[in-house]
Amino acid sequence: MARILLIEDNPEIRENMTEILELAGYNVDNAPDGKAGVDLALAKRPDIIICDIMMPVLDGYGVLHLIQKHPELNGVPFIFLTAKSERDEIRKGMESGADDYITKPFGGTELLNAIETRLKKAQQLREHFTSDMDGVNHLISVTYGKDYLEELRTGRDVSRYKKKQIVYSEGNHPSRLFYVQKGKVKTFKQNEDGKEFIVGLYTAGDFLGYIPLMEGRIYQETAEALDDTELLVIPRSEFEELLGSNPQVMKKFMSILASNINEKAGQLLAIAYNSLRKKVADTLITLDRTYNKTHDQNFYIDISRENLAAMAGVAKESLIRMLGELKDEKLISIEGARIRIMNYNRLEQMFN
Numbered sequence: 001m002a003r004i005l006l007i008e009d010n011p012e013i014r015e016n017m018t019e020i021l022e023l024a025g026y027n028v029d030n031a032p033d034g035k036a037g038v039d040l041a042l043a044k045r046p047d048i049i050i051c052d053i054m055m056p057v058l059d060g061y062g063v064l065h066l067i068q069k070h071p072e073l074n075g076v077p078f079i080f081l082t083a084k085s086e087r088d089e090i091r092k093g094m095e096s097g098a099d100d101y102i103t104k105p106f107g108g109t110e111l112l113n114a115i116e117t118r119l120k121k122a123q124q125l126r127e128h129f130t131s132d133m134d135g136v137n138h139l140i141s142v143t144y145g146k147d148y149l150e151e152l153r154t155g156r157d158v159s160r161y162k163k164k165q166i167v168y169s170e171g172n173h174p175s176r177l178f179y180v181q182k183g184k185v186k187t188f189k190q191n192e193d194g195k196e197f198i199v200g201l202y203t204a205g206d207f208l209g210y211i212p213l214m215e216g217r218i219y220q221e222t223a224e225a226l227d228d229t230e231l232l233v234i235p236r237s238e239f240e241e242l243l244g245s246n247p248q249v250m251k252k253f254m255s256i257l258a259s260n261i262n263e264k265a266g267q268l269l270a271i272a273y274n275s276l277r278k279k280v281a282d283t284l285i286t287l288d289r290t291y292n293k294t295h296d297q298n299f300y301i302d303i304s305r306e307n308l309a310a311m312a313g314v315a316k317e318s319l320i321r322m323l324g325e326l327k328d329e330k331l332i333s334i335e336g337a338r339i340r341i342m343n344y345n346r347l348e349q350m351f352n
Contacts, residue, residue, distance in 0.1 A: 002119055005046035006030040007037030007063060008081065009055040013104075017050070020108045026115075034058025038066045041073060048119055050102075052081045064096055077118035159231045167223035167231065168209065174219060177239045178208040183229025184291070187221040188310060198311040201290045213239055226303065276314055280322045281350040283312040284332065288341055300338040 004026045008014040014030050021028045029044050031037035034051070035058045041049060049067065053060035060080055067073050080101040099118055102111060158181065161167060167178065167185060178185075180202050187200035187208075199221055202208050212219050213236055274282070284301065287308075292299040309319040323339070326332045331347055333340045341347060 001025045001027055002047040002115075003027040003029065003044060004115065005037065005041055005044060005049045007034060007040075007049070007051040007055070007060075009033055009052060017111065020111060021115075024112055034060065034063040037063055041067060041076075042070060045072065046076060047122070048077045048079065048115060050079045050081060050115075054083070061092065061096060064098060068097055075122060077122050079114060079118060157233055159233055161225040161229045161231065163225055163227055163229075165225050167225060167229075168219055170219050170222045172219050174209055174212045175236050177210055177213060177234040177236065178223075179232040179234065180204050180206045180208060181230040181232050184226035185223055185229060185231075186226050186307065186311075187223045189221050196306075196310040197313060198307060201287070201311075203291055203293075205293075210239065226307065276318055276322055277325075278350050279312045279314055280319060280326070281331075281347045283308065284339065284341060285344070285348050286311070288344070298340065300335070300340050302338045304337065 004021055006014060006017055006021070006028060008017065008030065009032055011032070014032070018028050018030055029040050029046065031040050034055050037049075037051060038058070040046075049063075051060045051063050058066075064078055067076070067078065077099045078097070080098050081104060082101055083104045099121075100114055102114055159178075161183070168174070170189065182204055185202040185208055186198050187202075188196045188198045190196050208223060208231070209219075287301045287303065288299065291301070305316055305320060309316040312319060314322075323332065323334065326347075327334050331341070331343045333342055
């Protein structure tokens with residue numbers, strides 16, 4: 001059963017709460033002041049902490065502050081106990097990182113419900129969340145009990161971009177987050193000779209431009225519409241409010257950043273060392289994974305040869321020659337500019 005740390009200076013309240021919690025099957029450690037509570041937290045590693053605000057030696061805010069300084073207690077739910085006369089002070093506690101509060105006097109049912117809710121949420125937050133925007137959305141839904149990203153998307157002005165129109169340019173300062181409602185967007189870098197290298201692909205349901213917002217610096221690449229595209233625009237201030245409202249959300253975005261860096265490193269290594277054949281095969285697989293969300297076997301990759309070559313990091317002529325070879329081997333079919341993968345497994349497992 002879960003272990004609860006109760007920090008309360010009133011002996012009668014402390015004893016009554018301990019009895020209720022133990023009857024409910026919880027293991028309870030209790031402390032009469034904030035300093036003793038912090039010591040117990042470090043020694044016992046509780047699953048949840050319930051703490052009075054007004055206490056001698058060290059008050060509840062001080063306890064929360066010290067708890068947050070210890071990584072081993074990161075993620076432990078923290079519930080404040082507050083008297084009605086102190087209710088105006090609770091905002092300070094919530095802004096400091098407390099998860100919930102209970103106002104005295106309270107009933108046993110109210111106490112147990114608050115604990116069960118926070119323990120359940122803490123367990124959900126310990127689950128594995130994929131390092132992509134789906135993982136972020138799941139995390140935020142668990143954290144807030146709602147689809148927070150859906151609220152970011154709802155009611156936004158739609159910006160429409162024609163095919164090949166620039167969304168933002170390398171070197172500019174970001175002021176907004178984009179959500180792809182319809183269409184496709186590529187991000188790319190360009191060398192001094194004007195040759196493009198595609199570093200990112202985005203489609204409906206993806207957020208775009210969050211990396212420079214998080215890093216607080218200029219755009220490191222240019223974004224361009226691959227098709228007629230509709231983007232929802234979310235002000236920077238609202239995105240920053242989302243990141244600042246919960247450390248777990250910030251950590252998840254940081255994991256996405258790390259994942260993106262690893263993907264970029266892998267992409268550069270592949271361009272440097274893979275054969276032409278494998279570069280083209282890997283690029284086709286990446287495009288299918290990005291745009292064929294339903295795993296439709298009749299899905300066609302519809303992208304210009306210039307963009308396909310820029311993504312693979314090869315010359316257009318070499319790309320066209322290799323596509324012809326893959327077609328002859330019946331690994332792909334080609335209808336005009338469109339490409340359909342005929343043998344996904346062989347392409348995916350292509351050797352150098």
